[in-house]
Amino acid sequence: MIIFDDVWFSYGNREVLKGISFIANFDERIAVLGESGGGKTTILKLILGLITPDKGRIIIDGVDITKLSEEELIPIRRKFSIVFQEGALFDSLPVKENVAFFMREILKLPQERIYERVRELLSLVGVQDAEELMPEELSGGMHRRVAIARALAVGKTKMFLYDEPTAGLDPINSERIMTLIKELADRENIGFMIITHVVYVAWQLCNRFIFIKDGRIIFDGNRQQLTLTENPAVREFIKELFFRINI
Amino acid sequence: MIRYLCFAMKSMTKLKTLVSDLQDFYILCINSIVRVFKKPLYIDDIVEQMEYAGSSSVFIVSLVCLFVGMALSLQLSAELSGLGLKMYTGKIVGIAVIREIGPLVTALVFIGRVGAGQAAEIGSMILGHQIDTLRVYGIDPIKKVVIPRVIASILMLPCLTIIGDLVCLFGGYYIAVFVSNQSGSFYWSSIIQELTFENVFSGSIKPFIFGYLISCISCYYGLTTRGGAKGLRTSTTKAVVTSIVVVIAMDFVLTKLLLYFLGFSL
Numbered sequence: 189m190i191i192f193d194d195v196w197f198s199y200g201n202r203e204v205l206k207g208i209s210f211i212a213n214f215d216e217r218i219a220v221l222g223e224s225g226g227g228k229t230t231i232l233k234l235i236l237g238l239i240t241p242d243k244g245r246i247i248i249d250g251v252d253i254t255k256l257s258e259e260e261l262i263p264i265r266r267k268f269s270i271v272f273q274e275g276a277l278f279d280s281l282p283v284k285e286n287v288a289f290f291m292r293e294i295l296k297l298p299q300e301r302i303y304e305r306v307r308e309l310l311s312l313v314g315v316q317d318a319e320e321l322m323p324e325e326l327s328g329g330m331h332r333r334v335a336i337a338r339a340l341a342v343g344k345t346k347m348f349l350y351d352e353p354t355a356g357l358d359p360i361n362s363e364r365i366m367t368l369i370k371e372l373a374d375r376e377n378i379g380f381m382i383i384t385h386v387v388y389v390a391w392q393l394c395n396r397f398i399f400i401k402d403g404r405i406i407f408d409g410n411r412q413q414l415t416l417t418e419n420p421a422v423r424e425f426i427k428e429l430f431f432r433i434n435i
Numbered sequence: 436m437i438r439y440l441c442f443a444m445k446s447m448t449k450l451k452t453l454v455s456d457l458q459d460f461y462i463l464c465i466n467s468i469v470r471v472f473k474k475p476l477y478i479d480d481i482v483e484q485m486e487y488a489g490s491s492s493v494f495i496v497s498l499v500c501l502f503v504g505m506a507l508s509l510q511l512s513a514e515l516s517g518l519g520l521k522m523y524t525g526k527i528v529g530i531a532v533i534r535e536i537g538p539l540v541t542a543l544v545f546i547g548r549v550g551a552g553q554a555a556e557i558g559s560m561i562l563g564h565q566i567d568t569l570r571v572y573g574i575d576p577i578k579k580v581v582i583p584r585v586i587a588s589i590l591m592l593p594c595l596t597i598i599g600d601l602v603c604l605f606g607g608y609y610i611a612v613f614v615s616n617q618s619g620s621f622y623w624s625s626i627i628q629e630l631t632f633e634n635v636f637s638g639s640i641k642p643f644i645f646g647y648l649i650s651c652i653s654c655y656y657g658l659t660t661r662g663g664a665k666g667l668r669t670s671t672t673k674a675v676v677t678s679i680v681v682v683i684a685m686d687f688v689l690t691k692l693l694l695y696f697l698g699f700s701l
Contacts, residue, residue, distance in 0.1 A: 233567070258570070258575070265571050270568075272564035272567065272568060273564065274564075276563055276567065278565055279559075279560075279563075279565075289572070293572070293574055294572060351564075
């Protein structure tokens with residue numbers, strides 16, 4: 189379980205989060221929505237302990253992670269599989285080495301087992317032919333798929349975290365990535381948290397929606413509550429969704 | 436009154452930021468040494484960085500040092516021939532290159548080629564969340580990214596300095612013999628006479644320290660990159676400018692210390 193308890197965070201003098209509180213279960217399918225630069229990715233980084241809040245507590249599985257050292261955070265981070273915006277693949281390594289990275293560096297698996305697993309994962313995400321390519325040779329969609337394969341290489345985790353998984357992709361590739369995210373969650377039977385500003389993506393994948401505006405949560409609810417909300421800021425944001433799904 | 440108060444507050448904030456940045460830099464410098472002794476040591480990454488910092492820099496270091504040696508020899512020959520002391524060209528070129536010019540010029544070229552590259556590469560890894568990915572996987576970015584670059588710089592800059600010194604001396608030889616019509620054997624013998632422990636030691640200790648400082652500064656600015664392409668430009672520029680200033684200032688400090696400890700009288 190993830191608990192955000194009155195979390196404040198600022199980059200220099202700019203306050204990004206102003207007292208965020210929510211509780212999320214690992215099996216939920218949550219979308220964190222809001223305008224660009226509104227602090228959505230910051231929430232993801234806070235969950236992983238990559239940054240420390242100025243104030244408040246973040247509790248993961250009963251452990252307050254705000255005061256943990258880098259080494260103490262390792263088991264907390266292993267509970268999640270993360271796909272950063274645009275994939276965050278290592279530029280200097282080919283696709284297969286990117287996917288093999290964790291298995292080689294941390295799990296210390298034998299070479300043959302690593303490549304066998306790499307092939308499995310790449311075919312699972314549908315980029316088995318890209319094994320030898322360098323990241324700069326991949327399209328945006330393939331980039332995300334390889335990043336998802338690399339995240340899966342970590343092994344069994346409790347939750348997937350996706351930062352803008354469809355940003356910059358054409359509708360066909362966006363659809364493919366959405367299908368993949370859904371299939372993986374069903375297959376592994378675990379939940380995910382998606383950071384996005386595209387309401388349609390969130391609607392297709394999630395059953396809980398958290399809206400962030402000016403550093404505060406202005407909406408936290410399910411599909412039905414979302415369609416019935418009277419909050420003008422949320423309604424403005426989901427206008428496009430009403431048009432697309434014809435509510 | 437309010438204006439003065441605002442100014443004082445702004446100055447305090449800037450001072451606080453400066454102190455905090457310096458603290459972060461010192462911590463990085465210390466960690467880049469202390470964590471070398473903690474497993475794992477990424478040998479492959481060290482070798483890769485040595486190849487980038489070392490063998491790939493030989494040509495540019497040689498080219499710059501060749502022209503510096505030629506210019507130095509030309510200036511000295513012109514000046515000394517007016518005094519009837521042209522035969523001392525080799526001796527002065529030898530002392531200047533081995534003790535001072537070789538290490539300094541090589542370090543400056545190294546900053547431009549390797550330091551800037553390290554800052555830009557790490558900065559781009561920060562912006563592309565690659566460093567975050569390493570941390571999520573439980574891999575220490577200091578060990579995986581910083582230490583290989585620091586070790587490579589500490590080991591490769593002295594090697595490049597030796598090559599740079601030699602090329603510089605050859606440049607000086609070319610001018611002394613083929614332009615200034617001096618004796619080649621006398622040029623080399625006067626240089627060999629200057630290969631004393633004091634001269635060689637004071638010239639060879641500097642590159643180790645310069646290499647360490649350049650890579651720590653470059654890695655620090657790379658790791659503190661924020662704000663897209665503009666931020667990357669700023670951090671790379673800062674890395675280069677700070678490295679140049681620090682290396683030149685450190686050169687003066689080291690020269691003063693070495694002259695004192697090696698018993699040179701002023």
